[in-house]
Amino acid sequence: MANVVANVVPIERLCEHVGETVTLQGWLYHKTGKGKLHFLQVRDGTGICQAVVFRGNVPDEQFEAAKELTQESSLRLSGEVKADPRAPGIPGGYEVDVRGLEVVQIADPYPISPKEHGVEFLMQNRHLWLRSSRQWAAMRVRAVIVRAIRDWLDGHGFLNVDTPILTPAAAEGTTTLFSIDYHGEPAYLAQTGQLYNEANIFAFGKVYCFGPTFRAEKSKTRRHLQEFWMVEPEIAFCDLDGLMEVEEQFVSYIVQRCLAECDAELKVLERDLTHLQKVTPPFPRIHYDEAVQRINAAAAAGELVPGYDDPVPAIEWGDDFGSPHETYLAAQFDKPVFVHHYPTQVKAFYMEPEPGRPEVCRSVDLLAPEGYGEIIGGSERMSDAQKLVEAIERHKLPREVYEWYIDLRRYGSVVHSGFGLGVERTVAWVCGLDHVRETIAFPRTLTNMRP
Ligand code: 4AD
Numbered sequence: 540m541a542n543v544v545a546n547v548v549p550i551e552r553l554c555e556h557v558g559e560t561v562t563l564q565g566w567l568y569h570k571t572g573k574g575k576l577h578f579l580q581v582r583d584g585t586g587i588c589q590a591v592v593f594r595g596n597v598p599d600e601q602f603e604a605a606k607e608l609t610q611e612s613s614l615r616l617s618g619e620v621k622a623d624p625r626a627p628g629i630p631g632g633y634e635v636d637v638r639g640l641e642v643v644q645i646a647d648p649y650p651i652s653p654k655e656h657g658v659e660f661l662m663q664n665r666h667l668w669l670r671s672s673r674q675w676a677a678m679r680v681r682a683v684i685v686r687a688i689r690d691w692l693d694g695h696g697f698l699n700v701d702t703p704i705l706t707p708a709a710a711e712g713t714t715t716l717f718s719i720d721y722h723g724e725p726a727y728l729a730q731t732g733q734l735y736n737e738a739n740i741f742a743f744g745k746v747y748c749f750g751p752t753f754r755a756e757k758s759k760t761r762r763h764l765q766e767f768w769m770v771e772p773e774i775a776f777c778d779l780d781g782l783m784e785v786e787e788q789f790v791s792y793i794v795q796r797c798l799a800e801c802d803a804e805l806k807v808l809e810r811d812l813t814h815l816q817k818v819t820p821p822f823p824r825i826h827y828d829e830a831v832q833r834i835n836a837a838a839a840a841g842e843l844v845p846g847y848d849d850p851v852p853a854i855e856w857g858d859d860f861g862s863p864h865e866t867y868l869a870a871q872f873d874k875p876v877f878v879h880h881y882p883t884q885v886k887a888f889y890m891e892p893e894p895g896r897p898e899v900c901r902s903v904d905l906l907a908p909e910g911y912g913e914i915i916g917g918s919e920r921m922s923d924a925q926k927l928v929e930a931i932e933r934h935k936l937p938r939e940v941y942e943w944y945i946d947l948r949r950y951g952s953v954v955h956s957g958f959g960l961g962v963e964r965t966v967a968w969v970c971g972l973d974h975v976r977e978t979i980a981f982p983r984t985l986t987n988m989r990p
């Protein structure tokens with residue numbers, strides 16, 4: 540066996556090695572067979588394939604060893620790759636006719652069996668649950684989404700400039716701050732990199748930061764994590780309309796990359812692809828005023844929230860949307876929908892008010908279809924120093940720590956805009972997952988930060 544290890548082929552590449560003898564190394568996912576045959580379902584991190592062990596083809600002690608293999612035992616095997624459209628696996632269609640088998644470790648009885656388990660149990664065993672095919676598929680889609688994000692931005696003139704995680708000031712409201720002690724000075728984990736991005740555009744034009752962000756969210760929902768990843772592009776000389784154009788190009792590219800590269804993963808997840816195939820520019824755009832009218836008309840008519848048994852709740856002009864409102868609105872369109880010009884009072888301090896109508900601001904959220912809610916929040920930024928000072932005071936924020944931010948409006952201020960796309964909500968939507976806890980390897984939720 541030792542001399543063939545150099546020939547290790549990942550399962551996702553078996554299709555390129557039909558007729559060749561290759562080595563696989565991985566773990567036993569499942570085993571069936573009787574008499575002279577064992578069918579091993581082997582996973583190696585890139586896929587799952589069937590390895591057929593026939594008594595006459597391997598030394599006797601290896602055939603006996605195959606019998607002893609338990610779920611998740613680690614192993615190495617070599618054999619000939621055969622194309623067979625009926626062969627099960629991910630992606631399937633290829634199997635290995637085994638000629639040599641080496642057991643690396645016999646696994647203890649594995650706690651996660653193919654039977655149903657409760658979510659709480661699975662979350663406690665997240666370190667093992669990640670090996671299950673649906674979790675595997677979701678993490679692979681996530682990686683493609685991250686790659687697509689970087690490729691699109693890098694290819695469109697955005698410079699990646701990362702922003703600090705330890706920060707002295709709030710940017711997205713003071714109620715969700717995680718406080719820490721910075722050598723005796725109060726500090727917070729970053730809720731966003733945006734304010735620093737705004738400094739960076741004056742040096743680099745178009746930038747993005749991409750990293751973990753932190754929010755001490757007190758509510759337990761299927762869309763909120765305490766720690767999540769956000770990509771935040773920021774653009775000089777860009778207004779609200781320009782921003783929406785960038786967003787629809789960007790999101791469409793991400794979805795189309797997943798469709799092109801994640802065929803096997805989306806199959807494992809049993810994702811209905813018809814919704815995703817429609818995600819191409821342009822996206823519909825509605826004003827907050829119109830959104831309120833649509834919601835209240837539906838509420839008056841007693842319409843139900845799609846996918847739920849509850850009626851659409853009415854909304855007062857000036858209030859932020861709850862998730863039933865977002866779900867209802869998004870269901871009116873077959874693509875993601877932009878809702879722009881939210882009431883100033885429900886949005887962050889830095890958003891530019893609409894000229895002549897300051898009760899609404901030049902903000903835009905992008906709502907994903909099928910009940911996934913807001914995946915992007917963004918806006919045109921306030922570009923006037925005096926207006927910004929007033930907003931900081933109105934929001935009762937400590938002016939000293941924002942002085943540098945106000946400075947940006949003193950030295951060559953320009954119209955500028957940016958947005959933040961939440962990776963986990965995007966993964967949930969693309970994968971068709973019910974809850975963001977399955978979109979990141981080790982989720983941090985209100986009730987759980989273990990393992
Ligand atoms: O709308 P948000 O709060 O916007 C900002 O933070 C801006 N500073 C971004 C910017 O303009 N540069 O958050 C942006 C996105 C949301 O649309 C959502 O996808 C995600 O971040 N998000 C969360 N995802 C998971 N868990 C949470 N607790 C989240 N909070 C926001």
Ligand code: MG
Nearest residue numbers: 904913915916
């Ligand atoms: Mg938001």
